[in-house]
Amino acid sequence: MVTSVAPRVESLSSSGIQSIPKEYVRTQEELTSITNIFEEEKKAEGPQVPTIDLKDIDSEDKLVREKSREELKEAAVEWGVMHLVNHGIDDDLLERVKKAGEAFFNLPLEEKEKYANDQESGKIAGYGSKLANNASGQLEWEDYFFHLIFPEDKRDMSIWPKSPSDYIKATSEYAKLLRGLATKILSILSLGLGLDEGRLEKEVGGMEELLLQMKINYYPKCPQPELALGVEAHTDVSALTFILHNMVPGLQLFYQGKWVTAKCVPNSIIMHVGDTIEILSNGKYKSILHRGLVNKEKVRISWAVFCEPPKEKIILKPLPEVVSEAEPAIFPPRTFAQHIQHKLFRKTQDALVSK
Template sequence: MVTSVAPRVESLSSSGIQSIPKEYVRPEEELTSIGNVFEEEKKRDGPQVPTIDLKEIDSEDQVVREKCREQLKQAAIDWGVMHLVNHGISDELMDKVREAGQAFFNLPVEEKEKYANDQASGNVQGYGSKLANNASGQLEWEDYFFHLIYPEDKRDLSIWPKTPKDYIEVTSEYARQLRSLATKILSVLSLGLGLEEGRLEKEVGGLEELLLQMKINYHPKCPQPELALGVEAHTDVSALTFILHNMVPGLQLFYEGKWVTAKCVPNSIIMIIGDTIGILSNGKYKSILHRGLVNKEKVRISWAVFCEPPKEKIILKPLPETVSETEPPLFPPRTFQQHIQHKLFRKTQDALLNKQS
């Protein structure tokens, strides 16, 4: 039996506490920017996360096709995040994925504990809560379920939820369709850098090696949302991240020096460019800083799928075509694993410095 290291946030939330434990409270400098997410989402002034309509991405009309692809490329350069609509994945399938994940989290905590992961021993797949992985010892207001969903031969179905009964079927189908969408996006981003169409896909591991990891983030109601964060500010290490959510706002992007709240766009999938593509493109495509807010009124659930290159097989560095005398390489060569370690080390150093200052 796996013992749970941190209390489940869901249990804290439903215990009736009026104030959150101190390890969930953000540092002073972050608190000034945390507002009411429902108010933030209503704002119409200021920059908005772009919505990209993919309907014409493969149009036979060259002008129409190029216009669509140019918009996608531009959003990747300016923002590094976008709402994708007409992406080819049916509303029905997305609803089923949401219903299946919601049904799992509706189970009693004791039931979910049967799927608990054991992060201490490196077993990260399964049901968990954030352990402090930096020196500040801070926790996020979320529980989650994490598992590899593609390629199919690398999955461990034994740890996938058995309830609801269609969880495996709908999640597998969603993974297959998302994998095709990733190929489509990567080819447009390749062409946008002046590379041949299949280049970025090859550079991140291709069909055999690119891993799709799903993390269902469950953010219970929080008695003091102005003090907590659902997900702390970070950039994704992935190549691409695709996010579905239950239409409760919470995602914020750090754009031009300010936190911008992503709107809830019906039937969209949010796509974020991760560090991997940021590195390969030598910073031409942006890996944007983002975080998640929580609230008092509604549970927020999001389904994030991280498309990740293999940990050791590929050296990530700016592609030669993206480098010139005037644009030297911005990133040193590292494996994906080394990149993750480097980020964790920097985070720990920063946290120690903050404690001392």
């Protein structure tokens, strides 16, 4: 049996094609809203993704500390996405992580293929390109590298890139610090719901079970960026998602009925609230719809780390403390695995209906 392998988008991009294959062309409905990302990023008017400064998040001054935490909570309620600055992770380390990931994608294609995943057999870790997983058969303009980076005892080091030489060290250090940042954010979001500060962390698996999965997204130059998407519109299934990027714009958020382009904020980490926290908070914190645009001039790379609860061990449902007669539970109980399946099923159904 021949397994179908999606073509590497990098190969398409470098082949000199002037028009993209039809399976990368988005639906008519989507095409009306795809614009030039560089023009969009320059716009100063309209709503902007909030920037949250974490330097006072643990201030000894109670008023300063509470104001800082309230700002983070408000951004999670209103937007569900934010730029984090003064997040406590050294700029030099962020640069090393980015340099190492970029160097991996700069390797010859045959080198990268040694790390190829096999999605059809369920082996999603490794180097890949998206297979069509919906009835519309559409593809996204990206290649990626995906692997678990924390907890350390659950990592499969055999698929971590050996080249460049700093990849393992830089990514491991980053994973450890990011896990600490996740605890801090979860505790603030917990307190924001009137819960004990450790509650949300416990509900998503705690230090032992919460998995940090890194997906390095590589978006090559696209000859017809007005027809394609790097990543189609979706919400993240995770508890939290943390994103670095190479300062090329591309991320858009669907806010108040319009697509808003995220600015490139130096030394920031973008953070999304995912579906898992939206469910636990009974919709008080938002998991925002977002997508990625591509362009003709520059390669865009982003490093997304998804903080995910264990697939089967925990039942995700609105916490009893945030449910009342006035605000009944708006999500049914599901495991994380069931939530993912539910989303895939709905996406397939929607695609069939729109055909």
